[in-house]
Amino acid sequence: MQLADLAGRETVTGRGLMLGRQKFRYGLGSTKRKRTRHERHYRAALEKAGLSVQLEELVQADGYAEQMFAKMGFGRVETIDYSDYEFDANEGGILHDLNKPVPKELHNQFDFIFDGGTLEHVFNVPVALENVFKMLRKGGIFVGVNPLNGWPGHGIYQFSPELVYSFWVRKCGSLVEKCVGVSETPKKYYKVMPDPNDLTSRSKIGNKFLLFWRVIPRGKLYLYSEVRKTSDGMSEETVHQTSYIRRWGDDDIKAEATT
Numbered sequence: 001m002q003l004a005d006l007a008g009r010e011t012v013t014g015r016g017l018m019l020g021r022q023k024f025r026y027g028l029g030s031t032k033r034k035r036t037r038h039e040r041h042y043r044a045a046l047e048k049a050g051l052s053v054q055l056e057e058l059v060q061a062d063g064y065a066e067q068m069f070a071k072m073g074f075g076r077v078e079t080i081d082y083s084d085y086e087f088d089a090n091e092g093g094i095l096h097d098l099n100k101p102v103p104k105e106l107h108n109q110f111d112f113i114f115d116g117g118t119l120e121h122v123f124n125v126p127v128a129l130e131n132v133f134k135m136l137r138k139g140g141i142f143v144g145v146n147p148l149n150g151w152p153g154h155g156i157y158q159f160s161p162e163l164v165y166s167f168w169v170r171k172c173g174s175l176v177e178k179c180v181g182v183s184e185t186p187k188k189y190y191k192v193m194p195d196p197n198d199l200t201s202r203s204k205i206g207n208k209f210l211l212f213w214r215v216i217p218r219g220k221l222y223l224y225s226e227v228r229k230t231s232d233g234m235s236e237e238t239v240h241q242t243s244y245i246r247r248w249g250d251d252d253i254k255a256e257a258t259t
Contacts, residue, residue, distance in 0.1 A: 001045040001186055002224050003143070007072040008049030010141060014111030016077035017135065019098065019118035021086040022065040024058060041186035065116075074112055099124040102131045108232075111140040120146050120155030129167050133174075136229045141177075148181050148223035161193035164225045166239045169195065173231040184220040193223070196242040
């Protein structure tokens with residue numbers, strides 16, 4: 001649903017890339033269940049975005065997502081992965097371990113990069129994120145869909161909005177156009193996650209605390225983000241958490257630390 005909204009606002013004319021070959025299995029599988037229980041939400045999202053495509057047209061025979069991306073206006077989307085077990089490297093796939101820096105020939109090559117749940121499985125997340133930044137062209141857009149909460153054991157990590165803003169804004173000088181928490185079940189949970197730098201404390205979202213037992217409901221939640229690359233430069237400085245930068249900059253705290 002978030003991708004449909006983006007497709008209604010964004011047209012990609014250059015190369016696209018997905019981290020790991022993504023799947024789109026609507027209507028596939030058991031012959032007794034041709035449709036998903038959230039069909040009406042998906043159809044409504046396509047209509048709201050003004051996309052002249054039917055839900056069934058997005059489905060690829062093998063269950064993967066290339067056709068969905070193409071039909072929604074994101075063009076031809078290639079795959080980069082550690083292994084070729086899900087794609088043929090001779091037919092446009094790129095073999096690379098995202099724990100390691102990508103070769104220079106991949107720098108500034110893509111106008112659209114999509115992570116539908118790969119980065120949480122990569123141990124060296126900072127290097128993986130730097131790879132995404134380097135592969136993305138200036139003006140291009142990166143979309144991340146990663147675990148926010150409720151996915152223990154799924155990957156190595158669950159992600160925080162702090163990571164999105166600290167890396168993309170403060171380290172890369174890019175623009176976070178959207179950062180929201182969404183539930184796996186459509187329409188059940190949707191919450192804008194603002195830049196912690198704009199909040200009065202590290203844990204507040206408006207007048208509520210961003211503590212899992214107060215704001216974050218039970219169930220599987222995604223952190224969905226859209227980032228526009230607006231600069232080719234990346235800071236060499238280490239990224240620190242917003243709230244601690246404030247604390248370290250407080251003269252009273254500094255005085256306490258020295259006494």
